[in-house]
Amino acid sequence: MRMHNADETCGIARAAVVLGDWWNVLVLREIARGKVRFDALAAEIGLSRNVLTERLGRLVTQGVLRRSLYQRRPVRYEYVLTDAGRALLPLLVAMQDWGDRWVLGDGSLTATAAEDGAEHARVHALVGTRLPEALELPGTQGADLPVVSPTAAATVLFTYPGTGIDWDEPVPGVTGCTLENRLFRDAWPDFQRAGVDIRGISTQLPHQQAEFARAEDIPYPLLSDAHHQLGAALRLPTFRGAGRLRHKRLILIVGAERTVRHALFPVDDIPHAVEQSLRLAGDCARTA
Incomplete structure (x- = not known):
């Protein structure tokens, strides 16, 4: 791309060289979702092989992607x-958040969603989707933990906006994060007996989650998606509040093989959703 001299020191202009192409953005979106092989990318995006080869080569040259050999004969x-490239994930999530609110929505700021909206359709389309391999997030104990438990017969992933936050303005759907964690905490023995693990996920920083976990005696891991790895991988709905992009409240039931079995969204009745997730995850564990 030819640039005017005035743009040579402009970070926006330089980033536009990388992201200012429709196909480049979609390629990065799909790689963030775990579609890292050429045929999978071509099938998902519907891009010709020649054009996809050119786009991938350009992104490798620009330092956003790297090639990793997985087959020698033929070379793949x-x-x-x-x-x-990972530093671009918050930008991709911010683009999605803007599109959900201002293009697909009516511009309202909300932490929930309409059942006939794009976010609802996208979350429920996750059923049958396999989570990317080796997806780990920082936990409250300081170490990165797998998003899906490697030992449980099923895992409940619940995302929430955040705890202990002084919201700048009223946002529909933000309240109840402490209640939700307490309800999962109180039901933890029942989940354990069913062979089910729990992961609570927000975009809060690990030390903020750790402080809350200690105060509330939370027995399951709280994971930080502050860098939006999970949000980008699953295209999770977000909203902007109290200075950062935050997950809207939802629950995913994931089998031992990392496949999403059930999706609960929007979550408006928190006690009912916790009870429902125990029942659904227990059924999933029994059939594992």
Whole structure:
């Protein structure tokens, strides 16, 4: 792309060289979702092989992707995000948030969703989807933990906006995060007996989650998606509140093989949703 001299020191202009192409953005979106092989990318995006080859080569040259050999005969590569590429995930999630609110929505700021909206359709389309391999997030104990338990017969993932937050303005659907964690905490023995693990996920920082976990005696891991790895991988709905993008409240029931079995969204009746997740996850564990 030819640039005017005035743009040579402009970060926006330089980033536009990387992201200012429709196909580049979609390629990065799909790689963030775990579609890292050429055929999977071509099938998902519907891009011709020649054009896809050119786009991938350009993103490798720009330092956003790197090629990783996975087959020698014939030679085949996976395309994975570099540090620079992972740093683009918050931007992709912010683009999605803007599109959900201002293009697909009516511009309202909300932490919930209408059942006939795009976010609802996208979350429920996750059923049958397999989560990307080796997806880990920082936990409250300081170490990265797998999003899906490697030992449980099923895992409940619940995302929530955040705890202990002084909201700048009233946002429909933000209240109840402490209640939700307490209800999962109180039901934890029942989940354990059913062979089910729990992961609570927000975009709060690990030390903020750790402080809450200690105060509330939370027995299951709280994971930080502050860098939006999970949000980008699953295209989870977000909203902007109290200075950062935050997950809307939802619950996913994931089987031992990392496949989403059930999706609960929107979550408006929190006690009912916790009871329902125990029943659904227990059924999933029994049939594992």
